[in-house]
Structures are given as structure tokens and as C-alpha cells.
């Protein structure tokens with residue numbers, strides 16, 4: 743099924759010892775980009791995927807890389823990702839001293855620039871840069887860990903998406919709204935009808951245990967269609 747909602751599987755939820763196999767499966771089912779979390783152990787206390795692994799992944803697939811930095815030294819990691827050759831880089835607002843400079847560096851390499859907001863960070867912080875970013879990633883959980891329980895998502899997720907959507911109405915070229923964190927099959931309909939345009943798919947959807955990636959993809963498509971009906 744074709745949908746204008748972008749599917750970005752979260753690589754940290756794949757089988758990390760069978761990464762190539764899972765990437766090939768994702769290529770076959772048709773996804774829009776691989777969402778790759780780069781976590782430095784300080785911004786959040788986990789380190790699922792390292793720089794070398796991403797460089798190696800670049801050699802085995804032509805899928806777009808949607809890099810999500812969850813780091814403190816963003817300038818360093820932006821530089822490393824640009825060397826690898828990625829299509830989009832999201833960096834966290836909360837650890838960026840020079841937000842506009844980061845955006846400019848990323849864009850000067852022809853790469854899409856995006857910014858992420860932790861659950862408690864207000865969207866008003868982005869007031870002056872909406873027109874300069876390609877995507878805004880709304881974290882619906884406190885970042886760092888994937889989880890296969892349908893819990894952990896902040897209760898104000900839908901309200902935040904609604905507000906973001908309303909705010910972006912006045913933009914000439916509005917950035918895409920991406921949602922990340924426990925984007926479950928149950929929640930996809932309400933997230934999509936609120937205005938989410940890119941879904942980071944993890945352990946409660948595309949990588950749901952007990953089902954194949956292919957079976958889960960059918961369920962994701964169904965959940966998106968349901969969300970579109972309620973639009």
C-alpha cells in the first residue's frame with residue numbers, strides 16, 4: 743500500500759547480530775529510510791549503534807539514512823555522519839548551543855536538517871527556525887531506550903502534535919512532523935490523524951516480537967489507513 747506517511751524503522755530495534763539480514767528485509771517490504779539512533783551514553787545511558795557500524799551499513803544498502811543524534815557533542819557527531827554519507831541528520835535541541843549553525847553545516851552538505859525535542863521541551867523554542875528545518879522529531883518518550891511494552895509514552899503526545907501542526911500552518915514550506923518512541927500499532931491511528939507524517943517504527947510495531955517484519959508491516963499499513971480515515 744502506498745501512503746504519504748513515511749515509514750522509518752528504528753535500527754536499534756532490529757536484530758543487531760543479524761543486521762544485514764534485517765536491512766535486506768526492510769528493503770524488500772518498502773520503507774522510506776532507516777532511522778539510526780546515535781546515542782553517546784551521556785545524553786542517554788545507552789550506546790546501541792556505533793559510528794563504525796553505521797559506516798559498514800552504508801556499504802550494504804542504498805536506503806536513505808535518517809540519523810538521529812542523541813548526543814551532547816553534536817558538532818562532532820554531525821561531522822562523522824557527514825563523512826559517512828547520510829541523507830538526513832536530526833540533532834537534539836537540548837544539547838545544542840548553536841542550533842542555527844548546526845542546521846547550516848548539515849544543509850551545506852546537501853543533507854536534510856532536522857531537530858528533535860524531548861517530551862518536556864516546548865515547541866515554542868523553534869519559533870524562528872521552522873522555515874529552516876526539513877523535519878521536527880517529537881520525542882514521545884524520554885529518549886534512550888526502545889521498549890516492547892505499550893507504555894512510557896507521555897500523555898500529552900497528541901496535544902503536542904496538534905499544537906505543532908497548528909503552528910506550522912503559517913510556514914511557507916512546513917517541516918515534516920516525525921514522532922519517535924513507542925509508536926505502537928494501537929497508537930498509530932491517533933498519531934496519524936493528529937498530524938504525524940513520519941513514524942519511527944520500533945518494538946511495538948514493525949519489530950513486534952512473535953511476528954515477522956512482513957506481517958508487522960501489513961499491520962502498520964492498516965493502522966495508518968485507520969488514522970487517515972479519522973483525519
Ligand SMILES: O=C(CO)[C@H](O)[C@H](O)COP(=O)(O)O
Pocket residue numbers: 752754755777779883884885886887888889890922923924925942943944945946947
Ligand atoms: O528513539 C528511540 C529510543 O530513544 C527509538 O528509536 C525508539 O524508542 C524506537 O523504539 P520503540 O518504538 O521500541 O520505543
